[in-house]
Amino acid sequence: MINPGMVFKRYEKKYLLTKEQYENFRKAVEQYMQEDSYGKSTICNIYYDTCNYELIRASIEKPAYKEKLRLRSYGVPKRQSPVFLEIKKKYHGVVYKRRISLPLEEACRGIAQREINGIEGQIVNEINYFLQHYELQPVIFLAYDRIAMYGKEDEELRITFDFSIRSRRRELDLSAGDHGKLLLPDGSVVMEIKVRDTYPFWLVQALEEFEIYPASFSKYGKVFEEDILSGEIEKHHGSSVPRTALSRASGEYHPKKRRGFELPQNETRLRAGRIWKRRNPKYKKIP
Numbered sequence: 001m002i003n004p005g006m007v008f009k010r011y012e013k014k015y016l017l018t019k020e021q022y023e024n025f026r027k028a029v030e031q032y033m034q035e036d037s038y039g040k041s042t043i044c045n046i047y048y049d050t051c052n053y054e055l056i057r058a059s060i061e062k063p064a065y066k067e068k069l070r071l072r073s074y075g076v077p078k079r080q081s082p083v084f085l086e087i088k089k090k091y092h093g094v095v096y097k098r099r100i101s102l103p104l105e106e107a108c109r110g111i112a113q114r115e116i117n118g119i120e121g122q123i124v125n126e127i128n129y130f131l132q133h134y135e136l137q138p139v140i141f142l143a144y145d146r147i148a149m150y151g152k153e154d155e156e157l158r159i160t161f162d163f164s165i166r167s168r169r170r171e172l173d174l175s176a177g178d179h180g181k182l183l184l185p186d187g188s189v190v191m192e193i194k195v196r197d198t199y200p201f202w203l204v205q206a207l208e209e210f211e212i213y214p215a216s217f218s219k220y221g222k223v224f225e226e227d228i229l230s231g232e233i234e235k236h237h238g239s240s241v242p243r244t245a246l247s248r249a250s251g252e253y254h255p256k257k258r259r260g261f262e263l264p265q266n267e268t269r270l271r272a273g274r275i276w277k278r279r280n281p282k283y284k285k286i287p
Contacts, residue, residue: 008095011093021210024210028210029159029206042144044074046173047142050137051135055067062216067090110131115131139169141169146160159191159192162191167181183223
């Protein structure tokens with residue numbers, strides 16, 4: 001059975017925690033947050049992209065607007081188990097998620113045919129437009145074990161903790177199991193805070209007390225960068241991935257080093273084209 005769809009609109013911030021930070025922070029917020037009824041659950045995802053990784057390459061440039069499509073299940077599904085086909089968009093820091101629920105087999109068939117049939121509505125129209133606008137293919141499997149909590153006074157406030165993030169490039173089927181290569185060092189936790197508006201004061205205090213700061217972190221983006229650095233992307237896709245994408249991850253590329261411009265020496269570049277700390281916004285013209 002196909003669900004007509006769900007819509008989410010909220011602010012989301014990610015934080016990368018050590019095991020000690022996680023334990024201290026979790027203890028500090030327990031009086032304000034309630035763990036949901038699922039406890040620790042496994043979330044499995046298939047991410048879709050073009051053959052030259054157009055969507056993730058755009059995403060790591062940190063544009064004002066970005067979008068992606070994924071197929072998600074809670075646990076390892078069977079072919080007739082319900083899964084979620086989601087479009088996730090981010091515009092000026094606000095996250096918009098639109099998704100429909102349908103059996104895994106129907107979802108895979110619809111994605112392959114570039115059209116979801118048997119349902120009408122704005123959400124499925126957006127998904128179908130996405131499928132027809134891009135020539136998508138499954139590119140990565142991502143799974144993690146998640147603990148989700150919601151606010152006791154404000155149920156719109158949600159905090160999730162993701163453990164044992166793992167990925168694989170083969171067996172790109174949700175029903176094939178949740179195994180994969182670990183992405184982060186053992187003990188690292190990705191925390192995400194999701195709110196409609198502002199953080200409550202007690203939450204700000206807890207973040208400051210344990211020196212927890214926002215991190216620019218994308219699970220799919222991180223896998224993409226590491227696969228470039230290891231040569232995995234080039235080995236499997238070769239010339240279909242632009243050289244700028246390969247050189248960004250290795251730290252050899254800057255978009256301003258073109259058309260006769262060079263960067264001043266005091267400009268610091270961080271790897272993979274993520275963040276540019278500009279102490280002097282001016283550029284020197286090369287004679």
